[in-house]
Amino acid sequence: MKNIKLTIEYDGKRYLGWQRLGNSEKTIQGKIEQIITQMTGEKIEIVGSGRTDGGTHAKGQVANFKTNSPLSTQEMIEFFNRYLPKDIVVKKAEEVSERFHARYNAVGKRYSYHVWNNPIPSAFERQYSFHHPQQLDLDKMNQACQKLIGTHDFIGFSALKKTKKSTVRTINELTIHQEGSLLQFTFVGDGFLHKMVRIIVGTLLEIGAGRLAPTAIDDVFNHKLREHAGETAPAHGLFLEEVFYKSQK
Incomplete structure (x- = not known):
């Protein structure tokens, strides 16, 4: 299983914040998880470095998720940025140590x-x-x-x-x-x-x-x-x- 670290940029004005809520359509985490499921066929929860409030923006939010997908990190970046809303961009994807945790290691x-x-x-x-x-x-x-x-x-x-x-x-x-x-x-x-x-x-x-x-x-x-x-x-x-x-x- 691979551990993938993402660096994410987003314009937060349309969203209720980072953390997935009941209505995942209105959160950054929810939007990204939907695309990960499409990309990998797996139900995956992504871990962010921390929450951002509704309306707050990010140029360097960090998150990670674990997957069995055979896709390369470059293919993942291309998939994310093809299907995510234009106000959410994955700037970087890299395979990291299995122990890396975006929140606990910050x-x-x-x-x-x-x-x-x-x-x-x-x-x-x-x-x-x-x-x-x-x-x-x-x-x-x-x-x-x-x-x-x-x-x-x-x-x-x-x-x-x-x-x-x-x-x-x-x-x-x-x-x-x-x-x-x-x-x-x-x-x-x-x-x-x-x-x-x-x-x-x-x-x-x-x-x-x-x-x-x-x-x-x-x-x-x-x-x-x-x-x-x-x-x-x-x-x-x-x-x-x-x-x-x-x-x-």
Whole structure:
């Protein structure tokens, strides 16, 4: 049996997210599994590196599945991209060790979030960035970014309720790059809680707009309460850029 690792790109705006639900027609996982069944004749469950929310995009989602199919990885890529919807693309397929697991073996991820910061909206950026018309103080936002870097309990920056699992995560990199009216927030870390990136972006935008002080970051860490953080930024500005594995480090 072969273990196949896929690198997948998708435009998430038509979908309810990665994870297969009752209506698999509306999820990325469901769509891919349908094509795998057509391709191999086998009923196969694909394992993703993690869930992405409805409306979130990916340039480098990773998944794996096991199959007895005699098809080569190149033939698989061609089959996927012939029959998948045009907003889901398999960029790479490779045979890997039988023990490789897309979720359990992941050691880090890189996300980006895009904000169109201009009083006038953009006809072209509107589907892939959040329009924030108010002027932003990037110096204050960068001060707040520094407070977020490192190992912390991020429960207050998540949509999670009580959980027995650890909510401690490490952010290795958090930067804001401006190119004209477009701001790109880049997050690199060992893992991210449910809606964590979007809540952090929403908080940073409120700091930049003057509705919160940079010390609001300290308040969230100290109180561990979601209500001390800012609004959740919309899903359509978020991209899963890359998933890291030990062999890639």
